[in-house]
Amino acid sequence: MKILIAEDDDLTLRTLEMRLKKDGHEVIIARDGRDALVRIEDSSPDLVISDIMMPYTSGLEIVAALRERVKYTPIIILSGMGQEDVVLEAFQLGADDFITKPFSPSELSIRVRRFAMASQK
């Protein structure tokens, strides 16, 4: 599965990248929202994992941009604690799942596997 991770925190980004590569996925990384949008256009990922708070373009804008595309790409939102309103907005825009920081990489891995299985059906 080709997964794009958009996250401005370097350590979290690399941790996710390593974990998902270890699970056998192809991973594309973006360090801000603007870069993420470019990479979505260029590489057409099967799944997007995006932080909400990012420089230039927020996770919400990425959700909105993804839903305007013809190809349906699932998106998992990474949110901080206390961002329930933003998560709700993300769902209204069309996000498929969310995970709250602090999160367990194993939990994320399981959620990604669920999307991978759904895409194989």
Next chain:
Amino acid sequence: MIYFEVVALSFFVLAVLIIAFILVYLKIINVQGSKHRKWKNIAEILVRDAIFNEEADPGLVHFPIHHRTTVLLKNKRFRNLLTQEILSAKKNMSGTAALFLQRLYLQLKLDEFALEDLSSKKWYIKAKALQDLGIMNLKNYLSKIYRQTNHRNELVRMEAQIAVIKLTGFEGLRFLDVVSYQINDWQQIKLLNELSYLPASNFNGIENWLLSNNESVVIFALKLVKNFHRFELHEQVVDCLACSSDRVRYQAITALEKIYNESTSAILLERYDQEVLKNRIAIAKALQQIGSEEDLPVLVSFIAQEEPEQKRTLVRTIANISPNGLVQLRLLPESNVAPLSLIIKQIEGELLT
């Protein structure tokens, strides 16, 4: 001529010195930058190894630490950088990954350095150490952290109070029994925010904090009553309405709005006349939510004595309680005279939209 040569030579020497200084300075910056990148890389590898050790038993795991890293740990700057990396990862990770990060922190004995910093005379070093121990969830040091919750320095106090809540949840609020300094508004927001992440719990102590001699503790206790809907404390909150502090009474009014019973609106209306403007507005707003038709005659009787701003709040309350409220208002002789006539029109407009 000689004078000119001396000036030119001095200028040349000065230029050479400046260039040499810039080159040396750039070299130092470059070396430091390169060293920082190497250190960051070492720290990141350690953190990543810890996070990805997820399959092992957290109690038994021992991370292989390179000799070079052990030597580097004696360097305070490297230690700070490594600590920062571990803390930053710990804030974003939960579950086994978080446990392993805590394990790595302890194995590197970074907790011992934090404890040293806790004894520092510089407040910012002390505050940072408290923050680190709280984030790393090191319950062993609770008593040491707890002692700082009433520190004379505000920021040390703040970090200690947050840390005890991180470590023990609602239990950590027992610092309110002894804190003698004021808990400022910002700190109260931070504490409530920290508590909001915890699973709901019927914690004890609020009734004692409502009787505290420290005004800020009473205010904070009232906010706890409000946020955690502690209906059983209605009577004690009502007692706070007799307090001499306007701020305490204001919080009591807003708390009663959240834990009201059949007697609350009558109690608030009884207080109305004796209150300062801010608290009168708070009572009127509370009654918008909890008032009933029975309260209308008293509310209508207050209209005549109020300033235009408060008149508007009262009219809004009366209109919100019941459509009959506006009918009663219209019976007042001054309802045809500005500003009341205009206010009634505005509120009617609001109700239509």
